Amino acid sequence: MNLYDTLPDAAATVFGAEAVGSSAYDVLTVDVPVGSWIPSLEIARDKLGCTYFDWLSAVDEPGTGFRICAHVVSLEDHRVRRLLLRTTVPHSAPSLPSAIAVYAGAEWHERETFEMFGVTFTDHPHLVPLLLPENFEGHPLRKDFVLAARVAKAWPGAKEPGETHDPDAPKRRQMLPPGVPDPNDWGPLKGQLPPAPTRPTRTPRRDGAPPPPRRTRAATTDPAAPAAAPDPTAPAEAPARPPRRTRSVTDGSASQATAPEPPPGEAEPPARPPRRSRSAADGSASQAAAGAGPDAEGGPAQPGGADRRRTAPRSADAPWHHAKPAFEEPAAEPKATPDTDTDTENGGDA
Numbered sequence: 001m002n003l004y005d006t007l008p009d010a011a012a013t014v015f016g017a018e019a020v021g022s023s024a025y026d027v028l029t030v031d032v033p034v035g036s037w038i039p040s041l042e043i044a045r046d047k048l049g050c051t052y053f054d055w056l057s058a059v060d061e062p063g064t065g066f067r068i069c070a071h072v073v074s075l076e077d078h079r080v081r082r083l084l085l086r087t088t089v090p091h092s093a094p095s096l097p098s099a100i101a102v103y104a105g106a107e108w109h110e111r112e113t114f115e116m117f118g119v120t121f122t123d124h125p126h127l128v129p130l131l132l133p134e135n136f137e138g139h140p141l142r143k144d145f146v147l148a149a150r151v152a153k154a155w156p157g158a159k160e161p162g163e164t165h166d167p168d169a170p171k172r173r174q175m176l177p178p179g180v181p182d183p184n185d186w187g188p189l190k191g192q193l194p195p196a197p198t199r200p201t202r203t204p205r206r207d208g209a210p211p212p213p214r215r216t217r218a219a220t221t222d223p224a225a226p227a228a229a230p231d232p233t234a235p236a237e238a239p240a241r242p243p244r245r246t247r248s249v250t251d252g253s254a255s256q257a258t259a260p261e262p263p264p265g266e267a268e269p270p271a272r273p274p275r276r277s278r279s280a281a282d283g284s285a286s287q288a289a290a291g292a293g294p295d296a297e298g299g300p301a302q303p304g305g306a307d308r309r310r311t312a313p314r315s316a317d318a319p320w321h322h323a324k325p326a327f328e329e330p331a332a333e334p335k336a337t338p339d340t341d342t343d344t345e346n347g348g349d350a
């Protein structure tokens with residue numbers, strides 16, 4: 001059984017009494033004190049078989065310090081075992097021994113951590129900036145690093161849509177994101193800007209005083225208009241409107257209601273004749289009138305009497321009314337028959 005398999009429970013036994021181990025997301029993590037940083041790296045390389053150095057970096061933890069992290073890997077028996085060693089240095093004295101003597105590949109990583117966080121690695125042979133230019137000031141990955149670009153140019157959320165551009169007009173307090181200082185304290189406009197407007201303080205309520213009664217207002221009342229007092233000289237209100245008569249679905253609408261009976265002595269209007277029904281075979285009214293022409297001129301009567309209606313003529317453009325084959329076969333020619341009279345005459349002469 002490999003010593004790596006006993007972790008994280010045996011972290012205090014392997015790395016020292018002050019070591020604390022944990023495991024999450026297939027990564028074993030061990031936190032050690034600053035004094036045990038180099039011995040812990042040697043234990044990981046010699047006893048746990050973590051001979052592959054992956055990376056080294058830091059994390060700025062406000063109120064805690066800089067947490068230095070080194071990720072090493074063991075590849076024994078064709079199995080990947082990951083180990084993350086961590087230690088914390090204070091913000092006031094960010095210094096740590098260099099790990100180049102244990103892992104030579106940590107040289108460039110320590111140079112990057114030095115320029116980005118300001119952590120000094122003692123015994124490093126060439127601790128100079130790796131990525132930033134020589135005249136760059138500050139450490140950009142620190143939480144207290146000033147974002148100079150946001151000081152020179154206003155934060156995009158400084159003004160709300162529709163907010164006035166008048167600098168003297170009252171406006172809300174601008175919210176500055178982390179790392180952006182007050183332009184009146186840092187930057188080219190230091191000390192030249194007026195102080196930020198403050199909200200007026202509310203008058204404190206006296207002890208024991210009840211809150212003022214809340215004024216009631218109807219939903220249709222204008223909230224900006226003051227409440228009008230009742231006028232004693234105003235005329236009395238009109239009586240309430242009678243309730244609306246209810247009508248069911250079977251009663252129909254008001255226009256479909258039964259007409260009132262005429263007064264006595266007046267003749268009733270003639271009843272409207274029923275509407276003539278017509279089927280699809282009868283055709284339209286114009287076609288029916290055209291078909292009745294011969295009867296009106298005295299032509300022969302149609303069978304069935306005058307009540308029989310003529311059906312509408314069929315349309316000639318409908319192919320199903322005049323079915324024709326797709327290919328017409330030519331008519332067969334009649335066969336020639338021999339002339340019997342001519343043969344008889346020739347035989348008789350012979």
